[in-house]
Amino acid sequence: MTTLDAAIAKPRKQFKETFLGRVWTGLTRSPAGFAGTVLVLGIVLFSFVGPLAIDQDNPTDTTKIWTEPSAEHWLGTQYEGKDTFTILVNSGAEPIWVGTLAALMAVFVAVVFGSAAGYFRGKIDAVLLQLTDVTVTIPQFLLMLAVVAFFDDIPAWGIAFVVGSTMWAFLFRSIRAQVMSLKEREFVEAARLQDLGTARIVFREILPNMAGFIFVNFVIAVNQAIYAIVGLYVLGLMPSGTPNWGLMIHQSWSQNFYLNPVALPFVIAPLLMIVLFTIGLVTMGRGLDQALNPRLRER
Amino acid sequence: MTAPAASLPQSAAEGTPSRTAAIVVRRVWTSYAFRRVLQSVFVIWLVSTITFLLMHFMPGDPIEIMAGRLNSAGMSHDQAMATAANLVNYDPDASVWGQYLEFLKGLVTLDFGNSLTNPSKTVFEHVMEYLPWTLFSVGAGVVFAVVIGVSAGMAMAYRRGSAFDHSMTSLGSFLTGVPNYILIAAVVVIGYTVLGILPFLDMRGRITAGVEPGFDPVFLGDAVFHAILPIIAFAFTATGSFMLNMKAATTEVLTEDYVTVARARGLKPGRISRGYVGRNALLPVVPQIALQMGMLVGGSIVIEQILDYPGVGQMLMSAISDRDYPVVQAAVIILATSVVVASLIVDLVLVKIDPRIKSEGQDA
Amino acid sequence: QAKGSEGEGASGKFVYVYPFDVTTQHFNAAIPNAALLVPAPNAELFIPRPAILNWDSQEWIPQLAESVDLAGTTLTIKLRSGVKWTDGNAVTAKDLVGTIYLQKLNAPQGTVGWDQLTSATADDDTTVTVQYSAAFPGVEHGALKVQVLPHARYGEWMDEAEALVAAGAIQGSPEQSALAEKIAAEDFKDAEGGFISCGAYKFKDIGETVITMEVHQDGLFADQVKFQTFEIQKGDNATSVQLLLASEVDYSTQVLGATDRQTIAGVQGLKELSTPGYDGIGLMLNQGRFPEFADVDVRKAFMYVLDTEQIGEIAKGQGGYYLPKTYTGLADPHAEGLFDDVELEYYSVDHAKATSLLEGAGWKKESDGWHKPDGSLAEYTIIGVEGWTDFTLSGEQAAAQFKEFGLQISYENVPEDNPWGIWGAGDYDIAVRQWANPFVPYVYGAWQMTWFTDNGLTADAMGMGLPVDAVETATQGTVNVAELYLQSQQGTEEEQMAAHKILGVVFNETLPRLPLFLNQRVSYAVDGKRVKSIDPGDYDLNDIYFDNPIMVRILEGAIEPA
Amino acid sequence: MSSAPLLKLSGMEQVFDTKKGPVPAVGGVDLEVEPGKVLCLVGESGCGKTTTARAAAGLTRPTAGTVEYRGKNLADMTAAERGRYRRSVQYIHQDPYAALNPTRTVYSTLSAGLKRHGIVKNRTEARAKAAELLQLVDLTPPESYLDSYPHQLSGGQRQRVNVARSLALNPDLLICDESTSMLDVSIRVSLLNTLGRLRDELDVGFLFITHDLAVAKYFAWDGEIAVMYLGKVVEHGPTPEVIGNPQHPYTKALIGAVCEPDPDLAKANRAAEQLRSAEIPSLRDLPAGCAFHPRCPAFEPGLCDTAEPALQATPSRRRLSCHVVSRDLQRAPDADRTITFEAVPGSRRPEPETAH
Amino acid sequence: MSDPILSVRDLSIAYRTGRKESVTAVSGVDLDLYEGQSLALVGESGCGKTTLGLGLLRLLPNLGEITSGSLTYRLKDGTRADLLAMKKEPLRRFRWNEAAMVFQGAMNAFNPVIRIVDHFADTLRDHADGKKWTKAAVEARAGELLETVRLDPDRVLQSYPHELSGGMKQRALIALAIALDPQVLVLDEPTTALDLLTQRSIVQQLHELRSKFGFTMVFITHDLGLAAELADRVATMYAGRIIETGSARDIFYEPKHPYTAGLINAVMPVKGDRPALESIPGYPPSLKAMPDGCAFNPRCAFATDECKRDRVPLSLLTERPLGMDHSVACLHHDQVRLPRKESANV
Numbered sequence A: 001m002t003t004l005d006a007a008i009a010k011p012r013k014q015f016k017e018t019f020l021g022r023v024w025t026g027l028t029r030s031p032a033g034f035a036g037t038v039l040v041l042g043i044v045l046f047s048f049v050g051p052l053a054i055d056q057d058n059p060t061d062t063t064k065i066w067t068e069p070s071a072e073h074w075l076g077t078q079y080e081g082k083d084t085f086t087i088l089v090n091s092g093a094e095p096i097w098v099g100t101l102a103a104l105m106a107v108f109v110a111v112v113f114g115s116a117a118g119y120f121r122g123k124i125d126a127v128l129l130q131l132t133d134v135t136v137t138i139p140q141f142l143l144m145l146a147v148v149a150f151f152d153d154i155p156a157w158g159i160a161f162v163v164g165s166t167m168w169a170f171l172f173r174s175i176r177a178q179v180m181s182l183k184e185r186e187f188v189e190a191a192r193l194q195d196l197g198t199a200r201i202v203f204r205e206i207l208p209n210m211a212g213f214i215f216v217n218f219v220i221a222v223n224q225a226i227y228a229i230v231g232l233y234v235l236g237l238m239p240s241g242t243p244n245w246g247l248m249i250h251q252s253w254s255q256n257f258y259l260n261p262v263a264l265p266f267v268i269a270p271l272l273m274i275v276l277f278t279i280g281l282v283t284m285g286r287g288l289d290q291a292l293n294p295r296l297r298e299r
Numbered sequence B: 001m002t003a004p005a006a007s008l009p010q011s012a013a014e015g016t017p018s019r020t021a022a023i024v025v026r027r028v029w030t031s032y033a034f035r036r037v038l039q040s041v042f043v044i045w046l047v048s049t050i051t052f053l054l055m056h057f058m059p060g061d062p063i064e065i066m067a068g069r070l071n072s073a074g075m076s077h078d079q080a081m082a083t084a085a086n087l088v089n090y091d092p093d094a095s096v097w098g099q100y101l102e103f104l105k106g107l108v109t110l111d112f113g114n115s116l117t118n119p120s121k122t123v124f125e126h127v128m129e130y131l132p133w134t135l136f137s138v139g140a141g142v143v144f145a146v147v148i149g150v151s152a153g154m155a156m157a158y159r160r161g162s163a164f165d166h167s168m169t170s171l172g173s174f175l176t177g178v179p180n181y182i183l184i185a186a187v188v189v190i191g192y193t194v195l196g197i198l199p200f201l202d203m204r205g206r207i208t209a210g211v212e213p214g215f216d217p218v219f220l221g222d223a224v225f226h227a228i229l230p231i232i233a234f235a236f237t238a239t240g241s242f243m244l245n246m247k248a249a250t251t252e253v254l255t256e257d258y259v260t261v262a263r264a265r266g267l268k269p270g271r272i273s274r275g276y277v278g279r280n281a282l283l284p285v286v287p288q289i290a291l292q293m294g295m296l297v298g299g300s301i302v303i304e305q306i307l308d309y310p311g312v313g314q315m316l317m318s319a320i321s322d323r324d325y326p327v328v329q330a331a332v333i334i335l336a337t338s339v340v341v342a343s344l345i346v347d348l349v350l351v352k353i354d355p356r357i358k359s360e361g362q363d364a
Numbered sequence C: 001q002a003k004g005s006e007g008e009g010a011s012g013k014f015v016y017v018y019p020f021d022v023t024t025q026h027f028n029a030a031i032p033n034a035a036l037l038v039p040a041p042n043a044e045l046f047i048p049r050p051a052i053l054n055w056d057s058q059e060w061i062p063q064l065a066e067s068v069d070l071a072g073t074t075l076t077i078k079l080r081s082g083v084k085w086t087d088g089n090a091v092t093a094k095d096l097v098g099t100i101y102l103q104k105l106n107a108p109q110g111t112v113g114w115d116q117l118t119s120a121t122a123d124d125d126t127t128v129t130v131q132y133s134a135a136f137p138g139v140e141h142g143a144l145k146v147q148v149l150p151h152a153r154y155g156e157w158m159d160e161a162e163a164l165v166a167a168g169a170i171q172g173s174p175e176q177s178a179l180a181e182k183i184a185a186e187d188f189k190d191a192e193g194g195f196i197s198c199g200a201y202k203f204k205d206i207g208e209t210v211i212t213m214e215v216h217q218d219g220l221f222a223d224q225v226k227f228q229t230f231e232i233q234k235g236d237n238a239t240s241v242q243l244l245l246a247s248e249v250d251y252s253t254q255v256l257g258a259t260d261r262q263t264i265a266g267v268q269g270l271k272e273l274s275t276p277g278y279d280g281i282g283l284m285l286n287q288g289r290f291p292e293f294a295d296v297d298v299r300k301a302f303m304y305v306l307d308t309e310q311i312g313e314i315a316k317g318q319g320g321y322y323l324p325k326t327y328t329g330l331a332d333p334h335a336e337g338l339f340d341d342v343e344l345e346y347y348s349v350d351h352a353k354a355t356s357l358l359e360g361a362g363w364k365k366e367s368d369g370w371h372k373p374d375g376s377l378a379e380y381t382i383i384g385v386e387g388w389t390d391f392t393l394s395g396e397q398a399a400a401q402f403k404e405f406g407l408q409i410s411y412e413n414v415p416e417d418n419p420w421g422i423w424g425a426g427d428y429d430i431a432v433r434q435w436a437n438p439f440v441p442y443v444y445g446a447w448q449m450t451w452f453t454d455n456g457l458t459a460d461a462m463g464m465g466l467p468v469d470a471v472e473t474a475t476q477g478t479v480n481v482a483e484l485y486l487q488s489q490q491g492t493e494e495e496q497m498a499a500h501k502i503l504g505v506v507f508n509e510t511l512p513r514l515p516l517f518l519n520q521r522v523s524y525a526v527d528g529k530r531v532k533s534i535d536p537g538d539y540d541l542n543d544i545y546f547d548n549p550i551m552v553r554i555l556e557g558a559i560e561p562a
Numbered sequence D: 001m002s003s004a005p006l007l008k009l010s011g012m013e014q015v016f017d018t019k020k021g022p023v024p025a026v027g028g029v030d031l032e033v034e035p036g037k038v039l040c041l042v043g044e045s046g047c048g049k050t051t052t053a054r055a056a057a058g059l060t061r062p063t064a065g066t067v068e069y070r071g072k073n074l075a076d077m078t079a080a081e082r083g084r085y086r087r088s089v090q091y092i093h094q095d096p097y098a099a100l101n102p103t104r105t106v107y108s109t110l111s112a113g114l115k116r117h118g119i120v121k122n123r124t125e126a127r128a129k130a131a132e133l134l135q136l137v138d139l140t141p142p143e144s145y146l147d148s149y150p151h152q153l154s155g156g157q158r159q160r161v162n163v164a165r166s167l168a169l170n171p172d173l174l175i176c177d178e179s180t181s182m183l184d185v186s187i188r189v190s191l192l193n194t195l196g197r198l199r200d201e202l203d204v205g206f207l208f209i210t211h212d213l214a215v216a217k218y219f220a221w222d223g224e225i226a227v228m229y230l231g232k233v234v235e236h237g238p239t240p241e242v243i244g245n246p247q248h249p250y251t252k253a254l255i256g257a258v259c260e261p262d263p264d265l266a267k268a269n270r271a272a273e274q275l276r277s278a279e280i281p282s283l284r285d286l287p288a289g290c291a292f293h294p295r296c297p298a299f300e301p302g303l304c305d306t307a308e309p310a311l312q313a314t315p316s317r318r319r320l321s322c323h324v325v326s327r328d329l330q331r332a333p334d335a336d337r338t339i340t341f342e343a344v345p346g347s348r349r350p351e352p353e354t355a356h
Numbered sequence E: 001m002s003d004p005i006l007s008v009r010d011l012s013i014a015y016r017t018g019r020k021e022s023v024t025a026v027s028g029v030d031l032d033l034y035e036g037q038s039l040a041l042v043g044e045s046g047c048g049k050t051t052l053g054l055g056l057l058r059l060l061p062n063l064g065e066i067t068s069g070s071l072t073y074r075l076k077d078g079t080r081a082d083l084l085a086m087k088k089e090p091l092r093r094f095r096w097n098e099a100a101m102v103f104q105g106a107m108n109a110f111n112p113v114i115r116i117v118d119h120f121a122d123t124l125r126d127h128a129d130g131k132k133w134t135k136a137a138v139e140a141r142a143g144e145l146l147e148t149v150r151l152d153p154d155r156v157l158q159s160y161p162h163e164l165s166g167g168m169k170q171r172a173l174i175a176l177a178i179a180l181d182p183q184v185l186v187l188d189e190p191t192t193a194l195d196l197l198t199q200r201s202i203v204q205q206l207h208e209l210r211s212k213f214g215f216t217m218v219f220i221t222h223d224l225g226l227a228a229e230l231a232d233r234v235a236t237m238y239a240g241r242i243i244e245t246g247s248a249r250d251i252f253y254e255p256k257h258p259y260t261a262g263l264i265n266a267v268m269p270v271k272g273d274r275p276a277l278e279s280i281p282g283y284p285p286s287l288k289a290m291p292d293g294c295a296f297n298p299r300c301a302f303a304t305d306e307c308k309r310d311r312v313p314l315s316l317l318t319e320r321p322l323g324m325d326h327s328v329a330c331l332h333h334d335q336v337r338l339p340r341k342e343s344a345n346v
Ligand SMILES: Nc1ncnc2c1ncn2[C@@H]1O[C@H](COP(=O)(O)OP(=O)(O)OP(=O)(O)O)[C@@H](O)[C@H]1O
Pocket: B359, D016, D017, D018, D023, D025, D044, D045, D046, D047, D048, D049, D050, D051, D052, D094, D283, E162, E163, E164, E165, E166, E167, E168, E193, E194, E195
């Protein structure tokens, strides 16, 4: 019995069982999770560490406007004759963190509101439902314009806030509906019988059952946030100057770079970064899904 | 929902006529449908009020904007203002409060008067000139997206982990990820500019010059021809998100016992996937249809501009930049109403496809 | 005149691209700026004016008029006979007189030419006499360039306008407002007979993205034109680039960015029709907000910081801009010969000079950038307009160059819907804005732009806060710019010249706007596809949006199908 | 502690609202559970046992009547009292599949309550305690179950995990809804013995739902049995009495239906049909009078189908709701002793056909 | 008649639990079932009964797989079919039509969003073979079937699954299982959630159905009473293996495996006084930590060193026709006696 006791007392899978542990396992052990993580990490490193690693001197040079990729300029040069690659390296950090922040905020709010509404129903539910209806219905364009009019100088986190505050409503209803159905499940009752506390019941018993769903939506939200930032450029809300995927896309767009074959690296590079980032997140999500939802391995 | 309906029939049976009436009133008052309608009206009011405020917060009134345009053509500020004042049917000195009351009156009577910058048209006429086209293209786009996204999403979940799943998931992420205006621009650039196979020039607009409106094949065919690109554009994003959501939902449902049992029952795979897996997996996806609809209408601005498809997005855009308040108001109210109606429909559909929703509410 | 048989010499199709909008625009040509294609360059084709100006020779090219003659304060316009409206009526002096009164009544006070116009009378069916209260070069401009409207449709308003003018009503008076509102409420979209016009072409099909015009047999110059059909494709910059790439249009007047021009460079038969423009892109410094901008040395220092050639290169591309020969606020064609005998400062990039100027003005460069004399960090934002590519790029480049020099200046866009409001209110630090003369072929237009546009100096329209009544200069002493401006437009030819000269020197010395570069007006034509050759002929100086040379050449029959 | 019973249901009614009309699943039951005692609830499937139990566990609010825990009405409890009640009363769901969170391992299911209420201080303790609980329910060796997910367990294993979880918080009252139904007999005995120890040593009270009369008898020998039929208690008394000497025709039928693990006996049993009808009436449309009368072998027209019989105490420490039996008892007060076990048909075992 | 309707040879089933780990839940099962027979599968909880039952219909979840063995059926048309080699469509037609299964988790066996009647309609229509099932016909047939399990069709047919009690769902599932008159019916604890009267009537119904249609039954149960009542044959499983099989009388009267004997010994009688019951001593083994040799040896009173060494195969004790042989996998079967056999007669 001594070995047995030891096994119980000192569990071999200690880390694996915690939520983070399972996340870690999902990300490192499954091929999908691993590939996704590598991709996402790659882009994050590229965008956050890259700027420190490359030569930041990138002068305007009118003799080099729109040149083809070459050994010196891997992605060619852009409309000011600057090196496109250098710009690309410098362009990722802000959209990534602002997009992630906005998505986190949106998903967080959606999850909190959605589970509160679905779990408690009643007045909270009614009020939140109305709030989503209102949020969804107000034309975002108008809202953004009003925001421009209101704030002269809006910091990046403020943008995350604005973007996030219009996105949460889209996820809210789905989460609410799922919480509504999950909370009727007997295992939730069982948790209530243990007096586990509402917060724990919602966050540890109910939400993990929809982890996959939430994650997929988080990915979608990151994406939409990044593109919402592009949209903000269109409205003239964002100061240009700080390099940014959004700015690159917007320039490609509004100045018709996309019609010029030489400009294609400049047009496609930021899009490709976003697409790869998204695909990375989605693939990562698949690994996570498996880790967080043990039943998935069944079928 | 918690009202013990069981006791109602009894009391109704005993009641005097007036009590019965009171009960009827109470029933209506406590009825789900009635409250939903009330709530919807409230939402519409709130949204339009917020819109009203937002519009008035924005710098510039319609006269100033018009004056700015004239100004750009060489008039001095004062001159331009004076000219604009004549062109625009707007009293800049009216108090915001007064305008709000006026607007509320319009809201109640559903009469918003005439467009400020185009006084020859009533707002209603103005909006109706655009709205059907957007509803048509967005509606068709969403229908396509639902059909394609839902079936692809299910197929992905069924073949979880296969090459098909991987590629479709990537495609789905790509479609949701890249804004539809970029995708449709790529389609146009590649199809028209590069390959020259897309008759983009002829596809612009809503209808070919000279085609008479009417319910005949020529008109309908032409309308569809012109709407193809917008429909594809609207379908793009929605398809991606339906695919991903449906996949997630289906994956969950596939683990349920009743699916195993259905297989054991030797049901045809098609029936299992539709009636058992699909129906249950749709539950979390259905609410998104209405949202997508609203989102797409909201996002139609750019699409309609790229494709030269004069719809409500374009109208809203120019009305906002002209500060044509009544037109913006009316458009927003119509949009709000359609979102609210769509979510109402979604609720009803959900009750229809998920019988469990009806019998909730005995909880302590 | 236009009795020639059907299709005589006319065949083929000319395709033009222009951003019209059938859903919001209408057919009431009495409303400025809002009628379909009426403000467009091709308006000459269907809604002609009595005459248009050759900007180079400053001579009138008769259109509806057979001849024009300004003698003293009397302008006599002799109309061609035989031209008919599309409703079958002949074009008569009555149409022109009515149109002139409508314009006169609605023209804002202070408009050169309209203010001075006292009466217009139809002497007979084809002769119109216009009386002015004063005469000076350019006074006839307004009356000769009205787009003549049919009395048959607008007669009621024309007559009312005439009566009101006679009664002394002016723009802004209640009577005028009432009439204007009446006019604004009509759009004639579904009016019988469609749009009544008298040009060589008339509307045939009006689609949302393409409008087709065909020869109007009784129209002006219908016998001369060589194209049976004139098609207008709807298109903004992106679309016109695409259409040019596909050679689906023959002519585009859209102002394209540097990259766009590179994109279409390889199109077969592509021709860039380039004329030196009268206007350019510059910067407005908001002196109302930042008193330090009142210091001329600071302005000069800023000017010396900027590498305007680089800015032009990036914003407009090679051939899309030119640097002014003089920094006098005038485009080269106008400045020519005026300043030969004065010493002018020429601003080319010179950081050392900029530094010394700033330091002389009490500024100090520290690690975080330049500090003003009061010790505070000089921080500004340049605003451009979203979607106006040349503005955006110029502003961005300027900001980058300032930054490089150590000035904390960043760049930002404002929404496109109301930049005029922002400029007018002075709600900015530094703004990208035109300079020189974008509107009229006369020199005074440049002074208007420099000192009076966006410089309202009233509480609700402060503008850039630049004083105009007493400007201190080193060589000219204190100058009353406002007075000189009046002289520059209403004086005799000599008075005008003298005023121009002083104002030019004042500009050079005080830099009321920082001129970056002048626009080279470029339009694009595709030769050899549908059209043999597109060539502006003698009118190459004519600005493309006003008195478009190609349209005039089409009417002359000088442009033919391939 | 006060003299109030651990759990007291008085006049508890539960009416469900459905689209097709109200369903009176429980039509007024009065029951009590004392500490250290077992009350067994037996009855037809769908007769409202689970519904009663859920109300007793505070999972639903009865539409009428009260549920009291230690003399305190659930509806009037303060938050603190409710918390205490929550921890002291545990309900074990009937369906062990649905009652386990599919995303949590056995360990995390078991330890959630322990951690939450500070019963364990750290992981090591939590695992030790969870292992202990698993051992209590014969899931050994515990470490091979601790990290399993519910879908990796067999039905009986899940059922035992459910039981183990309910024991984690040291409850005063356990409400077991058919909690041994999926276990093999050996483990069943073992589990019942474990629960029996809790009952005897820790004074835990039990509301024990089962349809297995043998289990009822084995586990509630010192307690009581309440027999339910269509939402009502029809017979209620001490276990040996009710099992050994059933009075209500329905109880008799139930006991008559028991299968013995004996093939020959079973074959003999097979022929015996005791009820007039196999049809279970709908709750929405209950028969007039005694709800059992359409099936009752003792049915007397005019008596049973007119008035609803009340649940009355009989001389022999039990309550009964049957017109016929009550009447007979009144006529012959000793009669309830005279019906013996042998009277139940098919209980005599014929000799085996083959001998070894 | 010498042709078994279902024949299982050396069937082993394993579940994957990790990328490399797996547990064997069923190993080396041999079984022949003949037409009309009913086999009760009893045994320890978790010993692999459900797994075997699922395996018989090839219904294992993805991570469970048949690792060895063969599985053949004699179909209604008389041909023999190798189930493991069957293609998708034939397998689909086979399921429920030839062999149906009533699941242990009946609670979740129904699609929550469709009515009970639709479950019947779906099953009937998908196995219609050209027959047109109108709504009325479906309702009639489903009503009939529900009545055989004593459910009120008027109420149940139009109900949604969540509106039924557990017992009702289980009965509805049984009704659904016999809808196509399958030849083989696998019932996994079919009456666990049912009250005695219903159990009784279902048992009766199953008897009747069996004599009417002559289908073969495999039922998994913990209720030895039920096994005694329904089964001709009983097989006892322990830790994934069949350790004893024989006629019902063999097993109940003369069990030869100590585990079977212990099981019967632990049965609680309803009648008579309350005996003090003993469970089998020791703990059931876990699949992840299986003892060597006979899996029962740690708990067995007769265990010798020999038992700990090698796996003990089934050995034939009494030969009987139609697979009713009494076999046992115990080296010491001759020592096994039912301790209370005499007193059980009370
Ligand atoms: N949420 C509900 N809505 C409507 N009817 C319900 C609901 N829950 C239970 N019922 C009905 O109430 C009755 C009693 O159900 P309950 O689950 O209490 O029975 P039970 O005695 O536990 O049966 P079993 O032994 O089969 O578990 C049944 O007829 C059932 O259909």
